[in-house]
Amino acid sequence: MSSLAGPDALVRFAQEAGFAFPGAAFLPKHDMAACKARLCIGRQVIPVRVVANEPGAEKLLAQVAREMDSDLEHLESIVLMRGFDDAQIAHFQTRISRWNRRHIACSESGYEEWTKGRLGPIATLPVYSKLRFMLEPFASFSIAPVSAVKMADLKYSRKHEKSKINPDLLRGAEGAQGITTLLQAVLPEGDVLNVEDDKTSQGRGVDIVVTGYCGGRRCAWIFTDVKTEKYPDTYSFELIGNKSKPKEKQRGWFWDSNMDILTSVAWPSGTVCFIDLGVIREWVKNREWIKEREHGVFETDGSSPHQTYKSRVLVVPMKVLLARFPHAACFLSLPEWLPHLYGKKFENPPGFLKNYPHRVLVPQRPGTQVYLPKKAGTDS
Structure with a gap:
């Protein structure tokens, strides 16, 4: 040839x-x-x-x-x-x-x-996107991560123990801890900084600051926020954070946060989804989501249990996200990547990922196969 x-x-x-x-x-x-x-x-x-x-x-x-x-x-x-x-x-x-x-x-x-x-879902991500820089190291071949130690502290304040939303707060802290530990296992030391204790970063909607790599090149200052969800098949983006505030202060985290990548951890499956928020913002800004109403995309009031303020969210089914933005989202299974820490942590295995094999990041450990080329008729 x-x-x-x-x-x-x-x-x-x-x-x-x-x-x-x-x-x-x-x-x-x-x-x-x-x-x-x-x-x-x-x-x-x-x-x-x-x-x-x-x-x-x-x-x-x-x-x-x-x-x-x-x-x-x-x-x-x-x-x-x-x-x-x-x-x-x-x-x-x-x-x-x-x-x-x-x-x-x-x-x-x-x-x-x-x-x-060889690259699996990484191949479809734009070369210069921050999502690609953050996730391409996950496609590297290595013996790690098999960490048996949670490398990140649990950023959880005991003062919330009697709060009605305590379970949500604890689950959120555990999600951020798991993602920080995962990133620290995949990336070099010093390239992952958990900023949950920094009030300025929290005010800007950032939990973790990452330095990523793509094709041997380096990209610093990738901002991600970790959110936990009970339902892995839909995502809620907060458009209005508190409708009781003055209008100029009502914008939700979807618009006001500094995050580049939204990291969503689903309980109790352990499914993690990384979403390029900039791409989604442009889609919502141009009101293009209205065309997807027939596919289950809709705007509604926030309905989190015990939520003390009124918010407005855009609900987007995962299947729409993947079909509309094949270059803006990737998945992985936390118990698969950190089996010693999370192999028994989650109640239900993330079975739905089998429907999207070409969007899932698989640990490239010894004995595992490289990704297979995509065949005609399979998912994006």
Whole structure:
């Protein structure tokens, strides 16, 4: 297949499959044998080596195998074997396989399939969006996270114990704790800051400040707020926060908060949804949601139990969100990502995620498969 004959073609094909900022021929020849390209997922670098079936190939493959065996830096790598048959590729795959690494030997068609499926839902997210920078590290291959320790303190004030909304407050604090712990397990130390104790940040609707990575590049100051929901199939966006206030102070968190990403944790399923709030704001601002009334989108008064003020919310079913904005939302299962902490915490498994397999972030641990390419007729 001549389309993948050179480094530039390898990079171009990966870019068309959704990889951000791929690079070709990035290393001097003496650094890595046969290395022709570099792909990045978050901060993770994936070398792509190419070996052709020509005189000297066996010697080159032996050198590649030795290098990969001693390479402690790259957890994942690709060896594209041009002109070799399936048996030869399978033999070399056995030779380079390690339990704690994802080294893949493949044909040119195998490389195509791998690039089309490797990123999963990340591939559809705009390269420069903050949602992509925040979530792309979740697609990296690693042994973590399997944390058995809650790395974040529970930001919960005991003074609310007698409050009528105490269960909601406690559940909200547990949700923020779980998301902070998850982010700290996935991202480098210092890239996740919980600001629940900061009054200024709370006034701006921000629980966590994140530094994210996309294609090896860095983006600081991504603001997210964690909200807990009882129903994973609908989302409520607060348009008016308190109708008893003067009109100029009535705007709800949907408009007034600084959050870039809304992180919604559903109880009791443990389903987490990350939503690019900027995209949704533009949709609501232009009143385009009115066209979706027949699909269950509507505006109504807030109805939280024991709520002491009157609010106005826009209710959007999850199926509408995914159909309308396939590039603005991703899911994951908290008990699946942090099994030692949350494997038994939630009562009902998030079974509905099976209906949206191509929107779900799956932990890329040893023994797991890469994402499969999307097939015609499946969900967005």
